[in-house]
Amino acid sequence: SMAQGTPKYMIDIYSLNPTGSYSGFLGAWSHFENAVQSIYRHTDFPTMPLQGFITDVFVRGSYLTPAGYTIPGLQIELGKTYLRNFPVLQVWDPQFYGPLLDTMISTLKTVYYDSFYTLKINWGAGQWLKFHLQTPYQYTMQPLPNDTQQNLVVQLSQKWDYGFVPYTYYCNLDAVACTKYDSLRLATICFFMDSMKHVVQDNVSVYCWGALPIIGFNGYSLSVNDPNKMKPFTVFPNPAQSTLHYSEQPSGLFSVYDMGGKQVLQGKTDSNGEIDIKPLPTGAYLLKIGEQTIRFLKE
Secondary structure, three states: OOEOEOOOEEOOHHHHOOOOOOOOOOOOOOOOOOEEEEEEOHHHOOOOOOEEEEEEEEEEEOOOEOOOOEEEEEEEEEEEEOOOOOOOOOOOOHHHHHHHHHHHHHOOEEEEEEEEEEOOOOEOOOOEEEEEEEEEEEEEOOOEHHHEOOEEEEEEEOOOOOOOOOOOOOOOEOEEEOOOOOOOOOOEEEEEEEEOOEEEEOOOOHHHOOEEEOEEEEEEEOOOOOOOOOOOOOEEOOOEOOEEEEOOOOOOEEEEEEOOOOEEEEEEOOOOOEEEOOOOOOEEEEEEEOOEEEEEEEO
């Protein structure tokens, strides 16, 4: 039986790896790394709505971790990316991965935090561990124009502990090799941070290449009558030269894409309703807030 139930939406292991085999080791919460960042596509969760709200995050264990195990500064963050996977780069050189990680991290929102998490149950192999979010997280995996994907980023991290960590128990996460869609899918990377937002050294671990933690979610779809749904908005002036204004929005994120589907700007919506577009070359762009996308021109 599952330790804390079964998630409503869980990663489809067999669609990722038809053999059904998985590595059984990731070390995300062990003494090897203190953060793991993964990219999940909508195809990983075939029954999950394209957009909606996540209320619980589940992770599945690969080995027994006994009750009483502690994880200082346990943090779960969710974000988004148009990347399908992490590019294959010179992984031993942080200058290549640093900017990529910074871009990912800039979209992340903390959905769960415990300064000294203590496991209250025996977490066995194949069992789910549930983390209930204080506030539902609004996500979207609705493709953008030109079939550009919007994928979900999940970051699991712990406060760095410079003391000795016993080798016996890791709080291990199940991981599944992902080779069906790409010849080599770098779907997960592990790295060290000296804070929750700053990558400091050799930020890729071979333990994580081509593997995704087996993860799941509870949640609900973004329905027409949902009070959290973003309101329709307008932009002005259009065309614009240096500053683009948008009508008042609830707190959230905005993204600007070029016509090729590449994200060129992003940030948080605010009461001023302004976006500095001076850095953008002249041309046509798409502004996306919530479910809505509006085309505008930069002069």
